[in-house]
Amino acid sequence: MTTATWNGTVVAESDDIVTVEGNAYFPRESVREDVLRPSSTHTTCPWKGEASYFTLEVDGETNPDAAWYYPQPRDAAKEITGRVAFWRGVQVS
Structure with a gap:
């Protein structure tokens, strides 16, 4: 089981991980929706496409743009x- 932890809280957990460029990609349904806040940040990767971001919020503390995904890779x-x-x-282990 792979977990993503920030601010002492597990924010994602799954045994179905895809690793790309050293980053563990969790299925969206394994990520706690209650800690995700929309972000207006977007970046572009030449081969993956446009990434969108989430800010994490745990126990009143925020971690801006700490999670990303590709809506249409x-x-x-x-x-x-x-x-x-x-x-x-965010610690992934």
């Missing part, structure tokens, strides 16, 4: 469709 990255990855201090 390019064909080369179809395996991460419907998946979320983390960074910015």
